[in-house]
Amino acid sequence: MHDSILTYAKSRYLWIALGLCVVSIALYIWHDPGIAPNGGTWLGYTLGTVAALLIVWLLLFGIRKRSYSTTMGSTLGWLSAHVYLGTALILIALLHCGFQFGWNLHTLTLVLMLIVIFSGFFGVYTYLRYPTLMTRNRESATRDAMLDEIAEIDQNALSLADGIAPEIHAVVLRSIENTRLGGGVWTQLRARDGSDIAIARIKVAIEQRETQLGAPPPSMQAGQTILAMVDFLAGHADDKQSDAMRKLIDMLSRKRSLATRVARDIQYQAIMEIWLYIHVPLSVTLLAALTGHIISVFFYW
Secondary structure, three states, X not given: OXXXXXXXXXXXXXXXXXXXXXXXXXXXXXXXXXXXXXXXXXXXXXXXXXXXXXXXXXXXXXXXXXXXXXXXXXXXXXXXXXXXXXXHHHHHHHHHHOOOOOOOHHHHHHHHHHHHHHXXXXXXXXXXXXXXXXXXXXXXXXXXXXXXXXXXXXXXXXXXXXXXXXXXXXHHHHHHHOOOOOOOHHHHHHOOXXXXXXXXXXXXHHHHHHOOOOOOXXXXXXXXXXXXXXXXXXXXXXXXXXXXXXXXXXXXXXXXXXXXXXXXXXXXXXXXXXXXXXXXXXXXXHHHHHHHHXXXXXXXX
């Protein structure tokens, strides 16, 4: 049975995190400092030390993830502990401060910690969801293989268009030039390849023209690639050209399907990677704030 980060070793770190939370709550209820609970009591210092050590240990995961020859546990195990102990850190930190907040560095550290943890929750969601979607979308093909097939289709489509008519060649060339896969962050997240978005509906338009059902619906009127090909096919194409056009349409439909899958594959990968550009810098900022918090407590409090 395959273990995920949530079920690793029969959810070992879930039980450790729950045990840590139960002990912290029990101590908090039992503890009676005679004043409002806060980080300055012996329990506050104890829980604060535990929270600080947890934060440092959680940050070490970035180093462990890149240490391929280490014997200090599996990456999956570290990640599972990272998730569950990071979640337990919320309660431990709140008990550490006794739910006392203010406009100061200490509360800023707590807020940064919560932001980092909740951004981590989003990371857990993406890494549980999107790898499966990527595998399903690729249909046993790699992205490079799909890109190679798109390039091959482009060349074959141009060669085929050369034997039909110059205007058809120009239309196909424009469609190829408009194909954009990847690009900036927003382009990747939109999962749009930039080619003629109506190519997949060419066959529908042809059937309407040939049966004289009238003009294509408004959703197709913006597809200039479609209309140029349909007009040519329904107007003055001979049998040989008609066969070539139909083959060309099948090619472009196949390309459209591949381009959509590639664009979606890029989108999934972008979502999985972009959150790290938020999570990691925030984690480093949290470490700086934690250092300031500890120094201020021991030297200026």
